[in-house]
Amino acid sequence: MKKLINHTDTVLAESLDGFAAAHADIVTLGAEYQFVRRRHTRPGKVALISGGGSGHEPLHTGFVGHGMLDAACPGQVFTSPTPNQMLAAAESVDTGAGVLFIVKNYSGDMMNFQMAAEMLDRDNATVIVNDDVAVENSTYTTGRRGVAGTLIVEKIVGAAAERGESLAALKALGDAVNKATASMGVALTSCTVPAAGKPTFQIGPDEMEMGVGIHGEPGRRRVKMTGADEIAAELTGAVLKDLQLRPGQPVILLVNGFGGTPTLELYVMVHAALKVLGAAGVKVVRHLTGSYVTSLEMAGCSITVTAVDPAQLALWDAPVHTAALRWGM
Amino acid sequence: MKKLINHTDTVLAESLDGFAAAHADIVTLGAEYQFVRRRHTRPGKVALISGGGSGHEPLHTGFVGHGMLDAACPGQVFTSPTPNQMLAAAESVDTGAGVLFIVKNYSGDMMNFQMAAEMLDRDNATVIVNDDVAVENSTYTTGRRGVAGTLIVEKIVGAAAERGESLAALKALGDAVNKATASMGVALTSCTVPAAGKPTFQIGPDEMEMGVGIHGEPGRRRVKMTGADEIAAELTGAVLKDLQLRPGQPVILLVNGFGGTPTLELYVMVHAALKVLGAAGVKVVRHLTGSYVTSLEMAGCSITVTAVDPAQLALWDAPVHTAALRWGM
Numbered sequence: 001m002k003k004l005i006n007h008t009d010t011v012l013a014e015s016l017d018g019f020a021a022a023h024a025d026i027v028t029l030g031a032e033y034q035f036v037r038r039r040h041t042r043p044g045k046v047a048l049i050s051g052g053g054s055g056h057e058p059l060h061t062g063f064v065g066h067g068m069l070d071a072a073c074p075g076q077v078f079t080s081p082t083p084n085q086m087l088a089a090a091e092s093v094d095t096g097a098g099v100l101f102i103v104k105n106y107s108g109d110m111m112n113f114q115m116a117a118e119m120l121d122r123d124n125a126t127v128i129v130n131d132d133v134a135v136e137n138s139t140y141t142t143g144r145r146g147v148a149g150t151l152i153v154e155k156i157v158g159a160a161a162e163r164g165e166s167l168a169a170l171k172a173l174g175d176a177v178n179k180a181t182a183s184m185g186v187a188l189t190s191c192t193v194p195a196a197g198k199p200t201f202q203i204g205p206d207e208m209e210m211g212v213g214i215h216g217e218p219g220r221r222r223v224k225m226t227g228a229d230e231i232a233a234e235l236t237g238a239v240l241k242d243l244q245l246r247p248g249q250p251v252i253l254l255v256n257g258f259g260g261t262p263t264l265e266l267y268v269m270v271h272a273a274l275k276v277l278g279a280a281g282v283k284v285v286r287h288l289t290g291s292y293v294t295s296l297e298m299a300g301c302s303i304t305v306t307a308v309d310p311a312q313l314a315l316w317d318a319p320v321h322t323a324a325l326r327w328g329m
Numbered sequence: 330m331k332k333l334i335n336h337t338d339t340v341l342a343e344s345l346d347g348f349a350a351a352h353a354d355i356v357t358l359g360a361e362y363q364f365v366r367r368r369h370t371r372p373g374k375v376a377l378i379s380g381g382g383s384g385h386e387p388l389h390t391g392f393v394g395h396g397m398l399d400a401a402c403p404g405q406v407f408t409s410p411t412p413n414q415m416l417a418a419a420e421s422v423d424t425g426a427g428v429l430f431i432v433k434n435y436s437g438d439m440m441n442f443q444m445a446a447e448m449l450d451r452d453n454a455t456v457i458v459n460d461d462v463a464v465e466n467s468t469y470t471t472g473r474r475g476v477a478g479t480l481i482v483e484k485i486v487g488a489a490a491e492r493g494e495s496l497a498a499l500k501a502l503g504d505a506v507n508k509a510t511a512s513m514g515v516a517l518t519s520c521t522v523p524a525a526g527k528p529t530f531q532i533g534p535d536e537m538e539m540g541v542g543i544h545g546e547p548g549r550r551r552v553k554m555t556g557a558d559e560i561a562a563e564l565t566g567a568v569l570k571d572l573q574l575r576p577g578q579p580v581i582l583l584v585n586g587f588g589g590t591p592t593l594e595l596y597v598m599v600h601a602a603l604k605v606l607g608a609a610g611v612k613v614v615r616h617l618t619g620s621y622v623t624s625l626e627m628a629g630c631s632i633t634v635t636a637v638d639p640a641q642l643a644l645w646d647a648p649v650h651t652a653a654l655r656w657g658m
């Protein structure tokens with residue numbers, strides 16, 4: 001295992017210290033590395049809290065800040081944070097308007113966030129993200145997995161929270177955006193969890209895992225490598241089949257790298273995905289391309305499509321100021 | 330070779346098509362993929378043009394837009410663009426105030442940009458970036474290589490150009506920022522150029538290349554892997570030795586991933602670098618952390634330090650709107 005770390009048991013703490021130092025204008029770090037929170041909160045604004053296993057950076061800590069999350073709870077690599085972390089985060093950032101948890105659908109996260117929600121003596125609600133159309137149920141999941149679409153849910157709901165919308169309205173909006181979002185990914189290589197010290201899975205030099213999860217979980221099938229056009233056709237096709245969009249439907253397209261994919265290749269995938277979306281009559285009105293929801297250094301990518309109405313598009317366009325997403329300010 | 334591409338001979342064109350589509354609000358693509366230019370130019374503003382081999386994305390195309398470059402000329406992967414590309418770019422974006430070329434110091438780029446400068450029937454000047462302190466002369470270089478510090482030169486000079494400064498002033502500013510900038514990198518793995526189909530260099534499972542170039546060129550020495558603190562101490566130490574800063578000097582710190590490095594690890598390196606800079610009494614006033622000047626999917630990172638005065642810091646903070654760097658707008 002070759003990694004830029006000191007020890008496997010200090011990698012998360014040192015990374016969070018580095019993150020907090022680099023983005024001290026935006027975030028502060030909670031005691032004992034329980035959470036990353038935005039430096040400034042505003043009374044009357046519903047607090048948005050997410051979190052999950054680390055190793056998917058910039059998700060979620062990189063999305064803490066104006067227009068997106070109020071706090072993120074980082075678990076150890078690919079391991080859910082604890083209910084105590086979520087409670088500490090909620091106590092820190094709730095200003096009285098309530099707390100909305102945004103949770104990726106993995107059994108560990110679901111259990112721990114649910115426990116925190118039950119223990120929390122404040123108004124709260126939960127949006128569950130399950131955008132991955134690759135498989136029903138999975139290694140760590142009952143039902144579909146939550147993957148890169150989480151970013152889109154967090155951005156749109158975050159903008160609405162910034163505008164002062166109520167907890168109930170934000171919960172409904174989050175559910176609606178999740179429902180209008182579908183993703184599927186492919187892996188060319190495995191990743192290596194620092195504490196494990198060896199690749200999560202084995203894959204041949206001419207194979208890819210179609211429908212892979214963001215922890216390297218198995219997808220639909222292990223197949224021989226093909227070209228970008230063919231890969232994009234399968235990923236985008238599965239996403240479109242799930243969403244059943246009308247011709248002319250405006251969508252956001254997110255082509256997301258898993259951590260080890262050159263930007264050069266991500267844009268080849270954009271080009272390939274656009275051909276499929278164009279042929280389907282879907283109208284891409286916004287793009288996001290980059291490695292935003294990663295699996296450490298895994299090579300591969302996912303394609304996410306979110307159908308948006310004009311109000312949701314305006315929320316996507318609204319100012320955001322986080323470590324990893326920033327525009328309009 | 331596992332890559333998200335269709336054919337090695339179409340990867341660049343398809344990637345540029347995807348890039349231009351995804352960022353159509355910011356850029357347009359010149360005929361025959363000769364250059365990427367910003368959609369809107371302003372009369373009276375000096376045109377900033379850079380370029381170089383592809384495979385380092387988002388450098389340079391991702392830095393075209395308001396507050397940074399007017400055009401970027403992409404060569405084939407790790408191959409200089411041609412003088413014709415630079416001439417076509419200059420004809421396209423010069424509005425009469427002259428052209429400033431920003432060139433990384435590699436023999437091929439230097440020769441071709443110089444040829445373009447001589448052929449160009451417009452006022453022009455050239456800033457040469459040679460921030461890599463690892464080695465004097467190298468595989469493709471006479472003198473030091475230009476690496477991640479190029480981003481900082483392009484951002485600061487770009488902001489000054491936006492403010493309407495003259496060609497002579499911008500040339501002087503670029504030279505000054507380059508002189509105040511030093512970088513050094515380390516590679517844990519090789520990258521694979523698509524057309525070559527095999528790794529650029531071989532490296533053992535417990536080795537790293539200290540002082541590597543951004544094309545995988547040899548650095549100072551091949552050594553056994555050590556911890557992040559030790560690696561950061563060597564990289565940052567070499568940079569500080571070169572810059573000879575006074576205590577309290579304000580600097581920008583760029584921790585740059587080479588394309589295959591998890592963000593989790595980059596922030597471990599930020600944490601490690603800050604200890605060295607703190608011990609040296611240097612004051613980090615701005616951070617940038619991410620994979621901005623890459624070597625395809627190479628694992629590793631570089632550390633760049635730029636000493637800034639208050640005017641240069643204000644230019645760094647000035648609004649920028651490009652595909653890869655965006656703030657203040």
